[in-house]
Amino acid sequence: MYDSSACGAGNADCLKCPKAVDNLILYASHSRGFHFIVPRCDNNIIMFLLKGEALINSKEYAGVTLHAGEFILQAVGSKYEVLAMTDVECVCYRFSRPESFCEGRYRHIVKDVVPPLIFFPLKICSELNFFLEASKSYLAGEKICRELLQFKQKELAFILWHYYSDYELSMLVHSLSEYTDSFQYFVLKNYDKVKTVEEFAELGGYTATTFRRIFTSVFHQPVYEWMQERRKEGILYELRHTDFTISEICYKYGFESLPHFSNFCKKNFGLSPRSLRKEAGSSSLSAVQSSEPLSV
Structure with a gap:
């Protein structure tokens, strides 16, 4: 039988639900001048910039300006710094291991695809933009339903693997592979x-x-x-x-x-x-x- 106390009308405060977990796909907005320093990433993070411009500085993206409609990945263990050059809106996806990614293609890219010598931000395609825009309103909270998060993680992984080439994904995959098996x-x-x-x-x-x-x-x-x-x-x-x-x-x-x-x-x-x-x-x-x- 359906337990109305578990979710929905029976529980107005979803944060108290036992299924609520830390949100790993988080929407955020910041004013011009927002300055963020990460001395050492404790998770992999993909930053999708929806609006504005941000200056990124890291080993992979040294002094790169991230424009609206672009995204990058910083792998666990890396150091990076962000300065909002304008008011910005973004969605950030944090994860430990790429469980939702296609394992066969992931291994193929690690083994057979040579990444570019200089990494560059990837463009947010229309399908990915639809996912981000449609999700941002309920991804703003610190907690989210565990089952919904799992669905959103799988959907995001599917979009990345379906609409981006091996060469484009190599910048993500090779950064991840340097850390996750070590x-x-x-x-x-x-x-x-x-x-x-x-x-x-x-x-x-x-x-x-x-x-x-x-x-x-x-x-x-x-x-x-x-x-x-x-x-x-x-x-x-x-x-x-x-x-x-x-x-x-x-x-x-x-x-x-x-x-x-x-x-x-x-x-x-x-x-x-x-x-x-x-x-x-x-x-x-x-x-x-x-x-x-x-x-x-």
């Missing part, structure tokens, strides 16, 4: 889930000694030092680019008290948490006034 991918997806090197090693099924050896050979520094750098990087990013309160950031990163957190920031960044947040507001204003490419 030890590096495992590290980047899980480093924020553990507190110690021993926990990290156990999660991957390694002894601590083996994990340290492999990690050093891949990342060229000791694992503990790397984890500490990511911790500092995450704190600085959240202070400068999120709306989380200082208290929320403090306890999220395991500090026992606000004074302890403040001392940590002064020691590592030279400023208190409040001063770092204030400084970020001033730098964003300066970025709006400059049209120079952002540095990565």
Whole structure:
């Protein structure tokens, strides 16, 4: 029998539904001057720009202007920066692995198709634009029905694979393949889930000694030092680019008290948490006034 309490009229607040999950296909709009820095992607992300212009800076897209009607992919582990040159509207699709993609064609592109030497934004075709425009009104929320999200993920993957050539898709596929089958991918997806090197090693099924050896050979520094750098990087990013309160950031990163957190920031960044947040507001204003490419 149909359970009216599960959805629809029986549950006015869909966010309380047990099927609600974090939305991975998210619509957003930002004003001119919006400045967004991602020091290290923890997911793959495809950015579809519907309106306006944005300056992108990353290894793959160095100082590239993304125009309305274009999209790019940044793979997990990559670093990128975005500056809205005008008011912008976009849809961003975040995912860990390309499960919805056609596996046979994905492997064919990895093996047989050589990507361009210089990556360029792809044009949003009419079919893809229809999908994005038709979906954006109910993709604006942070939560979405799990079943609907799965349908939308499959539909989006179908459009990409059906309407774009192997050569065009090679820029997406080769970026993804560099990370998703690697030890590096495992590290980047899980480093924020553990507190110690021993926990990290156990999660991957390694002894601590083996994990340290492999990690050093891949990342060229000791694992503990790397984890500490990511911790500092995450704190600085959240202070400068999120709306989380200082208290929320403090306890999220395991500090026992606000004074302890403040001392940590002064020691590592030279400023208190409040001063770092204030400084970020001033730098964003300066970025709006400059049209120079952002540095990565």
